Amino acid sequence: MLNLRGMKRVCIVGGGTAGWFAALRLRQIFSESVEVVVISAPEIPIVGVGEGGVINLLDLLHKLQIDLPAFIQHTGSTLKLGFRYEQWNTGKKDDNFYHLFADTSSKEMWEDNGFYPFLSLLLNNQIDINCYMKALELSERRADTGEVLRLLMAGDSNFAASLHFDTFRVGKYLKSIALSRGITHIEEKVQDFNLHPETGHVSSIQLAEREVDCNFVIDASGFSRILIGKKYNIKWKSFSDSLIMNRALPFHLPHEGEIELVTRATALSSGWVWQIPLQERIGAGYVFNDQFLSDDQALGEVESWLGKEINPANIIKFEAGYFEKVWVNNVVAIGLASGFVEPLEATSIGQMITQLETLANFIVHSHGVISKQTIDYFNHQNGQYWNGLGDFIRMHYDTDRADTPFWKNMKQVPMSSAYQELRECWQHRTPRLIDFSSYSMSGTLMFGVPNWLAVGVGVGLIKPEVTAAELVTLPDDKKQTLAKNLHELKVKSDSK
Template sequence: MHKSSQNLSQKSLASICIVGGGTAGWMAATLLCSALRGSNIKITVVESADIASIGVGESTVPSIMDFLQVCQINLQEFIQATSASFKLGIRFDDWLTPGANYFHPFGRVGKDINGFDFYQAWLKSLADGGQTQWLDHSAAAIMAENERFMLRPPQPENWVLSSYAHALHLDAVLVARYLRQLAIKRGVTRIEATVENVDVDPNGFISGLTLNNGVKLNSDFFIDCTGFSGRLIAQALDVGFEDWSNYLPCNRAVAVQTENVGKPVPYTIATALNAGWAWKIPLQHRAGNGYVFASQFTSDDEAVNTLLSRLSGTLLNEPRIIPFVTGKRTKIWHNNCLALGLAGGFLEPLESTAIHLVYKTLIHFIKHFPDRDFDSYTELAFNQKIDADYLEIRDFIVLHYCTSGRDDTEFWRWCQNMPLPESLEEKIALFRKRGQIEHTPGQFFSTDSWCSILEGMKIRPQKYHPLLDAFDKHSLANTLIENVQNIRATVMKMPGHHDYIQAHCPAQVTR
């Protein structure tokens, strides 16, 4: 028998340099030093003492819990250090019409019946005269409505306790500070400096950096966490930017912090306004507030005044204007440089996906981790994966605007006639016909999430799946009513959100 042999050669990376700190930089350092433990790859972070975090990425999605677990971070300690509160979803006020609201809950809504999506079974029950509401079947929505919370038990007694998910509201500056201390303790090197010059070799690879302290820093791989400026990916490597302003016209935000008035609620509030929308993110020690707006429909001064007129609680800082362009780099990974966070792209924080995209980018990078050959196929595979993530989130955010019933301002009239990505048009068309959402592997937003937004916007399919006619309507009605009762009974035994925090993880914040 012929036996073939192959010499496998490995040219492993010896060093990674992360340029820029902030949430993205220190998430990268913390996750990589966990993932690369035992590899002897040296990780260095270069950050300026002067550049503050943008500080609006204070609301997260449930993948933050995966990040903490992968990095072996104690949840209680993290919450106390970042003044975090829990988040069960987002309440959308005034998006359909002024005065109307709906909720996007985390976790499952209902449970599948005989292999069919719960949404289809629920549609069938409505056709048969059922009276339950979509969100009656979401534990997270009922918890949020009643301001109840508890962590999911390791061994849930019933399906209700395993059906909900949660994220965190947190202080981005405190997150960066906590992760920096942790990463340094775990062996990451920090250099306090700024980049004066980026050396690029004839093949388009970064060969080294010159810092403002005179140090020449060489590394095998570089991660650009320099924010919107993209010091490495854009300025040095000249990687282009794909502008999505034609789908998402908001291009500025004003942000301000206030003292809490009342107990923090376990959800983010996103309120539609005349030229965009406002956020309210309740932490333990304060609230984060902001207005994301389109400058073609309102001025900076008007936006600031609009936001301030809505606030209750003493201002803790001066309002800051943050300009941005919605879109992403044409390549997130190019040669020996990975763009992370704002350097890679920006999607407005309507669904709190900024920190999720940092985490997802890092996970894809670890799966496609290079050696010093930097073969183009690995880079291409990575870029296709992260591109799909950005496109999915873009379409989901556009969904909130294009389905609004508002036509009371120029901005909302623009949204009613906005161009739609073909991928989103097809998704909405299939849903309108028969309530189906095509789900692809690796997709972040579940069918339940899409249904929650569409149901909140009063978009109801013309039909349900025809095979559901085989269901006995009385049996289905009884199952749904029983499930709703189980959810409410389980939730009402939970402690209040504020009481749970005070009992288990009160903030220990020194600013």
């Protein structure tokens, strides 16, 4: 049992995006008698290469009572309507597809026994399943942020959104809000953690100049993973056999024309390049596997692709996977401190937000007295969520492309048994909500049916013919609704 009643201080180790979001959310759920402290090393200003979120980012901003237009203004963020994938199937320039964020509450997105008939109808007719969304047209003409923001704020759009952002600027802005809400910031490097000899709980944090007592700790130390990884030495579950990317070459690009509303992911010979549009620049990077490409070769390929030289930042090395336990004693790891897959689909910020919200719910619903069973359940659900993200990312590489050694090798790279089973099911029908029940965290999915369908169709895994059986069995009234939806779409398309 973990009893947080009467505690005096919660410490968040790490002053990045995850750390400040955690501080703000925990400030909401703990009483004013509990001091919320963020401990971070002295800041070193950096020019970030861009990060993106998924739709739960805007949900968190709303919950934290952070004004969206003000957030965009102060952080240099841009709106994000989804992803554009280029060259994933053939390697040619005309090869692209979208994964846009659908609003599942829109009139077209009615559900029937766990699937979305209108999406199945579009696929059956070999129509782009994104075409009904205003987001597609906005993305292709690179609409003005103000126009898109007005549509979102009006609440009657048929698409959802997230943000592209610079993590350093977001951290600074969240810090200013946190300080205004009574959160304490200690800017010193952590030297060690003192553990209670009987319970193993972190009782205090040793800094260079002082020792800080604590009752509850959030490990938001990013890739450093100084607490769950290094102090507790929790077992790491690697995805490296199925998600083989292990390096990233980050760089910046200037804008050419209007700012885009999507993250571009362009497949090259041995991986893919992200392009994340920020207000002042584009943050970019080549994600690759070092068995197929050296760092110098990666740089050369990017410069050849761009037709110009770049000034890259330091190579980022990583291994896809997660810690099997992220809640240990009175410590919870969130964000990069808990695991990582790769930048594809912007899962890091989305995972952190789900972890944080689940943690907040567990604490509140337990009234501060948390059973071991609850902590074990949190860890189990966290693992499910990571496995779901791993399988979703793996699907992106499940294409017919085979023009380079890397893409030929991807045909032999293992898949999880869960994903292999789903692939077999999708030879007969489209994805259903029930398919992803074992990927949820406390009932929450980062990616649901529309997301898996968009990518599955985009890489050629899910075929139009699998929709026939599920559409023909719909009752007549629902078939009539589908016919009406399709007619309205065609009228709208003809009027453009």
